Structure formats: C-alpha cells, structure tokens
Amino acid sequence: xxxxxxxxxxxxxxxxxxxxxxxxxxxxxxxxxxxxxxxxxxxxxxxxxxxxxxxxxxxxxxxxxxxxxxxxxxxxxxxxxxxxxxxxxxxxxxxxxxxxxxxxxxxxxxxxxxxxxxxxxxxxxxxxxxxxxxxxxxxxxxxxxxxxxxxxxxxxxxxxxxxxxxxxxxxxxxxxxxxxxxxxxxxxxxxxxxxxxxxxxxxxxxxxxxxxxxxxxxxxxxxxx
Numbered sequence: 001x002x003x004x005x006x007x008x009x010x011x012x013x014x015x016x017x018x019x020x021x022x023x024x025x026x027x028x029x030x031x032x033x034x035x036x037x038x039x040x041x042x043x044x045x046x047x048x049x050x051x052x053x054x055x056x057x058x059x060x061x062x063x064x065x066x067x068x069x070x071x072x073x074x075x076x077x078x079x080x081x082x083x084x085x086x087x088x089x090x091x092x093x094x095x096x097x098x099x100x101x102x103x104x105x106x107x108x109x110x111x112x113x114x115x116x117x118x119x120x121x122x123x124x125x126x127x128x129x130x131x132x133x134x135x136x137x138x139x140x141x142x143x144x145x146x147x148x149x150x151x152x153x154x155x156x157x158x159x160x161x162x163x164x165x166x167x168x169x170x171x172x173x174x175x176x177x178x179x180x181x182x183x184x185x186x187x188x189x190x191x192x193x194x195x196x197x198x199x200x201x202x203x204x205x206x207x208x209x210x211x212x213x214x215x216x217x218x219x220x221x222x223x224x225x
Contacts, residue, residue, distance in 0.1 A: 019194045023061070029090075032126055033061035034194035035203065036164070040069065042190065043205055045162055048078035051120050053111070053156070054095075055102065055149055056127030057083035063095045066124065082114055103148060112156075119158040125149040125165040128201075139171035146176045146204070154183050154209065163206045170200055180206045 019031035026033075040046050052066045063083045070079040077094035084098045084107070091097065096114055100107035127149065129141035146165050153163040163184070167176050180187045184206030191202050 028061045028064055029059040030061040031194055033065050035192040036062050036065045036124065036126075038192040038194065039164055039190050039203055039205065040065070043162070043188075043207070045164075046070070046122055048072060050079045050122060051115070051118055052079070052081045052122045052124065053115075053120050053152075054081060054083040055123065055125040055152065056085055056145075057097070058085040058087040058089040060089050060092050060095075062124055062126055063089075063092045066122075067092055067094055080118075082111065084111060102152065115156065119161070120153075120156045121158055121161050123149060123153040123157060123161070123163045125163075128166060128168075136171065139168075142168050142170075143172035143176055147179060150179055150183060150206075153206070157209055159209050160207075161209065163204075165204050167202055167204050168200045169202060177204065180204055183210055184208060185210055 017031065019034050023029070023031045023033060028034075046052065046066060046069045048070045050070060052070075054063045054066060057063050060083065063081055066081045067077060070077055070081070072078045081092075081095045082098070083089065083092070083095050084100065084102055086099070086101050088099055089097055098107065098110055098114070100110065102108050102111060125145075127145050129138070129145050131138045131141070146167050149163065149165045153161070157163065163180075167173060177187065177189075185208040186206070188205050189202050190205060195201055195203075
C-alpha cells in the first residue's frame, strides 16, 4: 500500500514538474535536456563542428541538445554526435547510435571505428547504475560508472576537450572528484536548476586534460669508475 502511495505521489510530482511540461512543449524526450543546456551555457561548451560522444544516451534528450547546438543555418548537422547505450534508442536525426556496453571490447572497438581516429571535443554522460538500496554497494556502482566515463574521455578527448558526467553526493563522491582533478586542469561541480533540490545528483565538468603519461627517467650519462 505504501509503495502504491509513493508511486502515485511521484507521478503527481512528475506530471506537475515545469521542466517535464517544458520538455513536452519543446519536443525533448526527457527533462534532463535542460540540465545539459544549462551546463553548456554556463561553461560555454559545444560549437558547430565539434565531435561529441554521448554515453548512456537513451532515451536521447542529451543527444537532441547536442545536435541542436550544431545545426547550421540550412538545418544541416555541422559536426558529429555519436551516442551509445545498453538500451535501444529511437533515432535522432543525424546522430550515430551504437547499442551495447562500452565496457565490452567489441563495443568499444565499434565506437573507435566510428570515430576513425578523430579526437573528441566533448564527452557527456548522464549514466546512472541500477541501484540496490544498499548504500555502500550503490556508492561503489556510481563511482564505477563515473570512472568508466573518465577512462574513456582520458583516452579520446582532445587536449582542450571536456567531460560532463552525472555523479551523486555521498560515499565515494570525493574520490570521483579527486580522480577528475588528476586528469583535468579545471574541475567544477554544477547543480542545474532542472536538477531537483531533493536529489543527491550533481554534475562534474572536467576541462583541459592533464598529461598523465608516465615520464621517462633521465639517463645518467655521468662517467663511471
């Protein structure tokens, strides 16, 4: 009975949400579109000609936003949006979609083949794991998802590229921030207006990759003996 009451309350809140109504008016597939829009505006990210990879893209609202920002005067897409998700996704005009788990080598190879060696300007990830309700386990899952996106971005971004990921305050969050700081020169936390105040979600933005390649040790050429 309590579960039904909770479900009805959630549905009532959801249907009365101004961002849900606005998403319907503007043709976005989810209210999450407005979270990305605000972050892109604040950070001055994403221009025509960019290459964008959308991880965990379904149902596709972030891909819709990315595409919108790269449409030229004639309605043509100037740049590329490559979306990937475990779940199927209704096509978004001009967006290249791969269904699969990018943790699997075959799927990652497919994604890299699509990129054709091109470096990426922006990686976006609205991914969230399936939660069990066990705090420690859920925190570990959330941290893992963030690190997967970070690993991909580190390997494929341009030096001045950026990564946007959804994260959650709580256990493991400080470790995720620390990992970002090890990989990017600039790391900021954003809580868009469309993100519900009661939600623990926040968004991390990493910009300008650090060179994390191991440095070779200088040779000792001093005379011996």
